Amino acid sequence: MTNHNSSISDVLIIGGGAAGLSAAQMLGRSRRSVLVLDSGEPRNAPAQGVHGFLSRDGFSPAELLATARAEAREYGVRTIHGEAVAAAGSVAEGFAVTAADGRVLRARRLLITTGLVDELPGIPGLRERWGRDVLHCPFCHGWEVRDQAIGVLGNGPWSVHQALLFRQWSANITLFLNELVLPSAEELEQLAARGIKVVAGMVESLRVEQDRLRGVALAGGPEVAVDAVVVGAQVRARLDAFAGLGLKPEPHPMGIGNFLPTDADGATDVAGVWAAGNVTDVRAQVLASAAAGAWAAVAINNHLMAEEMAADLSAYRQSLMLNGAGIRAGVSQ
Known part of the structure; x- marks a missing residue:
């Protein structure tokens, strides 16, 4: 058990999603x-509801996070x-994260969940509709727009795949090439076979009434x-504050932006x-992010436990030497 009154937390988590x-x-x-440092800017804030989250389907993002914060407070x-605007330190000396208001938060370990x-x-009207009727993930929002007229905005090599994928939710799909997508002959055949309309020309704006x-x-x-x-957006990992630790994003192999690579346990x-x-996982939905x-x-707990065990074992052995104890460790006489 650790001392919850210490000014140095066991773990500082940056990001409260x-x-x-x-x-x-x-x-x-x-x-x-x-200690959780949260800027209050969750990626899914514009969405009306969280989907694909067992037992929480349809919860608003704000409601889900409020419930989660209340549960965490109980512990x-x-x-x-x-x-967070800057970070420094190491395992040996501890970590220090500076917040925008000048506060310095200290911890033995860091967990970055900044999203x-x-x-x-930059198409007029696009940003304002993001998360509402401008979407990117069929598994998150496809059900909500099922059987509607859906336009896929050409924005890169994955746009054809998006059009073919959304065809599962609606038979009325239009792919706007937007002078950024040039489907291959094979892709054009696939689009035609699935009844997807292909429209050439540059998209100028969205009309909203x-x-x-x-x-x-x-x-x-x-x-x-x-x-x-x-629309398939490019994504940028929120990592500027951690450059002082040597953490830098890498280009994502799918060509959709950048991310922070980790091992299977999340270690950087x-x-x-x-x-x-x-x-670190641009594909993760809310449930997958929570599991990660x-x-x-x-x-992290196991890493801390190993450090504590090593320190206690060293102190124990030293006490045996100082006391001249010759009995076997842990065996009563």
Whole structure:
């Protein structure tokens, strides 16, 4: 059991989303002192509901996080609002994270669950509808737009795949090439076979009326009526604050942005620092992020336990030597 009154926490978690709060709860239940630094900017904030999360389907993101924070508090977890701007330290000396307001938070181990930022094309109307009727993941939101007219905005090599994938949820799919996508002959055949319309030309804007998406306007061309738009955003891991630790994002092999690589337990290349959630797994939905946070928490607890065991064992052996004890360790006479 650790001292929860210490100014140095066992674990500092940067990011209070599903991954961070899941880890916080697990570590709190392990009787660790845990501090969560949360900027209050979850990636899924614009979404009306969380889906694919067993027993929590349809919960608003805010409701889910409020429930998670309350649960974590029951185990002594403290959450403070703020943004990390710098980090330094090591396992030997401990870690220090500086918040934007100047506070310095100290801990024996760090867990980064800062998530990522979706970088959308600069098409008028797109950002404002993000998470509502401008979507990216069929498994997150496909059910909500089933059987509707869905436009897939060409934004890179994965746009054809998105169009083919969303065809499972609706027979009315239009792929806008947007002068950024050039399907191969094989892909054009696949699109035709699935009844997906292909529209050339540059997308100029989205038309919205009475707070509802109505259509996609092409530059110098017609407007195509749609109820929802799908776009594959580039993603950027939120890691600027951790450059001082030597942590840098790497290009994602899928060509969709960058991420922070870790091992299977969430450990980064920097000893004593773990990561979980979208910052390291861009495909993870909320449930998967929560699971990754819990598993990283187990790994962190075990790492701390090994350090504590080594320290106690060293002190125990030293006491035996000082006392001249000759009995076998742990055996009463």
